[in-house]
Amino acid sequence: MCGKFTQMMAWSTLVELSDLIGSVESGPTETATPMRVASIIRLDKNGRRIVSRQRWGFVPQGARDPSIGTQFIHARAETIDQRPTYRDAFMHRRGLLVVRTFNEGKEITPTKTEQYVVSPRDGKPIAIAVIWERWGEHHAGSLESFAMVTTAANALIGTITDRMPAVIAPEHWSKWLGEEPASIDELKAILQPFEGDWDMEPATRARPPTPKSPHQQSLF
Numbered sequence: 001m002c003g004k005f006t007q008m009m010a011w012s013t014l015v016e017l018s019d020l021i022g023s024v025e026s027g028p029t030e031t032a033t034p035m036r037v038a039s040i041i042r043l044d045k046n047g048r049r050i051v052s053r054q055r056w057g058f059v060p061q062g063a064r065d066p067s068i069g070t071q072f073i074h075a076r077a078e079t080i081d082q083r084p085t086y087r088d089a090f091m092h093r094r095g096l097l098v099v100r101t102f103n104e105g106k107e108i109t110p111t112k113t114e115q116y117v118v119s120p121r122d123g124k125p126i127a128i129a130v131i132w133e134r135w136g137e138h139h140a141g142s143l144e145s146f147a148m149v150t151t152a153a154n155a156l157i158g159t160i161t162d163r164m165p166a167v168i169a170p171e172h173w174s175k176w177l178g179e180e181p182a183s184i185d186e187l188k189a190i191l192q193p194f195e196g197d198w199d200m201e202p203a204t205r206a207r208p209p210t211p212k213s214p215h216q217q218s219l220f
Contacts (some may be wrong), residue, residue, distance in 0.1 A: 006099060006100045036055065036056060037054065037055050038054065038097065040052050040054055041095055042099065043179070047179065054132055054144040056147050057072060057073055058132075059133060059143060061135060062196065066145070067185055073149070074150045075131060075147040077129075077188065082109050082147060087131060089147075090187070093131055094178060095127055095146065097148065101117050102117075102118050103115050104200070105161065109174065118199070118200045119199055121197050121198065122196065124141075126165075128148060128149070128165040129165075132147075147216045149166040153193060153197075159201075166190075167196065169190075176190055
């Protein structure tokens with residue numbers, strides 16, 4: 001199960017109303033693990049795409065303590081519309097996590113895993129489905145947090161584990177974000193194993209992909 005990913009910090013400055021991301025520049029890389037903060041794309045109250053800094057570890061609205069987020073790192077696509085913890089966020093608060101790489105672990109023993117880094121061969125970023133929630137009162141300081149949606153593994157990742165992040169193809173971004181109307185069945189149909197043109201290497205050997213220059217590269 002994915003427990004680590006990297007993002008390009010410069011991406012957050014490139015969000016446009018008509019585009020998820022217009023172009024990609026090289027810049028500092030941010031590594032995120034559970035309970036750390038990362039950037040997601042979501043809609044604001046006016047239906048515009050914005051970048052939101054949120055903690056990885058979903059905190060339900062009724063939680064007494066935000067540390068409960070350690071229990072809600074991932075949300076399974078198969079049951080996301082059924083579990084009370086995730087159901088409302090799935091219906092109303094969906095977002096995209098744009099990553100440069102993500103990690104998957106191969107279980108060696110019950111207490112040991114070998115980490116693999118998954119990265120696109122062309123260096124382009126990957127958009128992963130998330131759901132998010134706001135916990136706490138605004139005047140007292142609120143916390144926005146997210147859970148990564150997961151699906152069954154594709155052919156590549158299935159060689160080491162049975163789950164992977166739910167990668168959203170660009171033609172489905174508007175529907176997933178809520179810019180286009182969609183039924184529960186239509187949303188869940190988007191959450192399928194994604195067969196990307198990716199490399200997967202042990203973390204001890206992997207190097208992050210090198211993005212092309214801004215003049216050469218768009219998101220997809």
